[in-house]
Amino acid sequence: MEVPMYKLYAQPGWGSTLVEAQAAWYGLALTIEDVGNLFKSAEARTHLAKVNPLAQVPTLVLPDGRILTESVAITLHFADTAPADRSLVPMAPGAERDTVLRWLVFLVANIYPTFTIGDDTSRWLSDKGAQKELADAMNAYRQRLWTQVESAAGDGPWFLGARFSALDVFVTIMTRWTPRRAWFAASTPKLSAIAQRGDAVPELAAVWRRNFPG
Template identity: 55%
Template sequence: MADFVLYGTPGWGSALVEAQLEFYGLPYRFETVGNLFTDAAAREKLLAVNPLAQVPTLVLPDGQVMTESAAITLWLAGHTGRDDLVPTTGAPEQAAFLRWLVYLVTNIYPTFTYADDPARFVSAVSVQAPFKAAIKAYRERLWSIVEGAAGAPWFLGERLSALDLYVCVMHHWSPRGEWFAAHAPKLNAIATQAKALEPLRGVWSRNFPEA
């Protein structure tokens, strides 16, 4: 089987897909891009594959390019024919899985798009700091909603899913672990358990060596 090629930067959104490739045991090559906000060469490298210059960008073995982590999550489950990360049609957890997967990528994930480089959206320097502060507060409120829906020991209850991998990765981003421990204990516990999954230890150490 030909390798997948995952364009990414350690610790960034590419970790969401890297974890799934590892979990499924799929052959892949990680193509390090670099900091897309500060390195023009990194942006040029990725623009040749993805016109939005965003990670994750996944090149399939047949050469097709996939972007958008939720789409990749669903595609990988179909490609492998497995349901251990994505509930299949008819599974009682499927509706909740789809709801919260899309919630994470359409509500919480975009807050980083806005706050990581506010100059793209707010031109006046004087309002960029308040803009970032408002986004941070909004992000915390969004996470509080997720906390209210989370089950135990995993997000969907007794079964592991890709949602738990998302929580584990995003737990490392703002507002970070201390906030989750204080304000979202169920999500914090899910992240801690996901970090201990044996097949993913290498992924976590490569992406979050300080954790």
């Protein structure tokens, strides 16, 4: 029987890592095409725009050729077909599923845009002083948002408690980004502990090596 093959347009360490890690957890057959720095390379943006007009990662080509974007949509797509004991999203209605859905959407709807806006403020503003002011504001706002996530995390070992979920994958990856791990260790100890445990999940070791070498 032919194994269904997914294709992921990616860039190491970027948001595509959220999808790459989940595909590894589920043992999915995945080919990866790294597209390059989409902020700096017009060629990379033009190439990816042929598949995803927004020229953003993650962009996933499903085995039947359809295109799926948006990390939460892909997370739910994977979970829908996963065995119940491996699913990173609780499928039964209830508190655990509600928690995962709420905070996954919070991460991508509130925290993720602070990177879109703040990582390269020259895309939005020409004045150097205004660029720095916007970047600083986004960094401060991001930290306030993370403290809200910290307040919702359980007492461990994972966000939901005993159950490993997509939230733990997202936290492990996104704490690698600004304000980075030292800030999380000092300011959000629960999230820091989740991230350290996530680093040690055997099924994800190769993904971490590829995306966060060293």
